Amino acid sequence: MVPRTDALTREVVDLIAAVVARYHEEYEEAAAKHALTGAQAKVLRLLAAEPMPMRRIAQLLKCEPSNVTGIVDRLEARGLVERGPDPDDRRVKLAAATPAGLETAGRLGESLDFAREPLAGLSAEERTSLRDLLRRVLDPGTAAPR
Amino acid sequence: MVPRTDALTREVVDLIAAVVARYHEEYEEAAAKHALTGAQAKVLRLLAAEPMPMRRIAQLLKCEPSNVTGIVDRLEARGLVERGPDPDDRRVKLAAATPAGLETAGRLGESLDFAREPLAGLSAEERTSLRDLLRRVLDPGTAAPR
DNA sequence: CCGCGTTGCTTGACAACATGAAATATCGAG
DNA sequence: CTCGATATTTCATGTTGTCAAGCAACGCGG
Numbered sequence: 049m050v051p052r053t054d055a056l057t058r059e060v061v062d063l064i065a066a067v068v069a070r071y072h073e074e075y076e077e078a079a080a081k082h083a084l085t086g087a088q089a090k091v092l093r094l095l096a097a098e099p100m101p102m103r104r105i106a107q108l109l110k111c112e113p114s115n116v117t118g119i120v121d122r123l124e125a126r127g128l129v130e131r132g133p134d135p136d137d138r139r140v141k142l143a144a145a146t147p148a149g150l151e152t153a154g155r156l157g158e159s160l161d162f163a164r165e166p167l168a169g170l171s172a173e174e175r176t177s178l179r180d181l182l183r184r185v186l187d188p189g190t191a192a193p194r
Numbered sequence: 195m196v197p198r199t200d201a202l203t204r205e206v207v208d209l210i211a212a213v214v215a216r217y218h219e220e221y222e223e224a225a226a227k228h229a230l231t232g233a234q235a236k237v238l239r240l241l242a243a244e245p246m247p248m249r250r251i252a253q254l255l256k257c258e259p260s261n262v263t264g265i266v267d268r269l270e271a272r273g274l275v276e277r278g279p280d281p282d283d284r285r286v287k288l289a290a291a292t293p294a295g296l297e298t299a300g301r302l303g304e305s306l307d308f309a310r311e312p313l314a315g316l317s318a319e320e321r322t323s324l325r326d327l328l329r330r331v332l333d334p335g336t337a338a339p340r
Numbered sequence: 341c342c343g344c345g346t347t348g349c350t351t352g353a354c355a356a357c358a359t360g361a362a363a364t365a366t367c368g369a370g
Numbered sequence: 371c372t373c374g375a376t377a378t379t380t381c382a383t384g385t386t387g388t389c390a391a392g393c394a395a396c397g398c399g400g
Binding site: 057060061067070071073168169175177181182183186188 | 202203205206207209210211212213214216217218219256311312313314315316318320321322323324325327328329330331332334
């Protein structure tokens with residue numbers, strides 16, 4: 049096992065923390081540019097990709113369904129999202145982006161440039177090796193290529 | 195410039211997003227294990243490393259000082275943190291972890307294993323190359339080693 | 341020394357997010 | 371049909387975040 053004091057490991061952990069901090073910063077900033085909070089931006093992007101029941105949004109956000117109610121309420125109040133019935137189950141409400149919501153989501157996506165800009169400095173080989181390393185960090189089951 | 199549709203770049207961005215999500219999940223989980231919120235855990239860790247003025251905490255958290263007041267209030271109410279005077283400037287209050295706070299911070303640190311466990315699957319060379327790639331992503335000014 | 345702008349912190353009002361418990365409506369199995 | 375399970379909402383509550391206002395202390399120019 050890697051000792052807690054391993055300088056290299058510690059440095060990598062710190063770098064990951066820095067990436068996380070930076071990602072958040074830029075995400076919030078991009079959302080704010082469109083008068084959205086981070087949570088609203090996340091939901092809007094989900095719904096722009098595909099309409100889905102409230103329950104599913106809560107699962108993807110890893111939060112309580114009652115929380116999603118409020119977030120969708122606010123998006124709906126601004127005309128970015130709509131709630132409609134599910135033809136197969138009248139308990140379910142399908143949330144979907146309106147045309148205005150799709151348009152906002154599109155512009156939002158363009159602002160979410162994190163790592164596209166920084167990544168531009170990396171060659172294709174470097175991006176490939178970064179991809180492979182990140183994959184293995186996320187899924188330790190993946191063995192190193194022999 | 196890297197085209198928006200570049201599959202490799204898109205994949206790396208998605209992986210980074212996955213790392214960010216996972217980091218947060220594990221951080222909140224570790225904090226909750228000690229009955230702390232994420233923000234409280236962050237502040238406690240800062241203060242366990244070194245006492246500092248409220249103002250500095252706000253800078254490191256990138257939030258308003260008035261917000262820090264509340265977070266430190268809650269930590270202080272639980273005896274994990276103390277406010278003391280700054281001998282050099284009577285406007286300043288130095289927040290510091292109490293012995294109980296140091297102890298909690300210590301156990302918290304042990305729970306914050308993100309990327310230490312996953313990283314164990316990477317060889318020293320791989321960790322080095324991950325470190326170098328992350329450094330360049332965070333600071334595009336750094337040229338590729340020739 | 342004295343005023344006065346600046347700085348550090350707190351307070352108050354308010355919005356968003358988050359959880360949990362309870363209410364409502366619907367589903368589906370028996 | 372009945373009854374437990376599911377999907378959503380509502381309500382109460384707590385934490386995080388902002389902003390504006392206030393207060394105490396600092397420190398500089400005169």
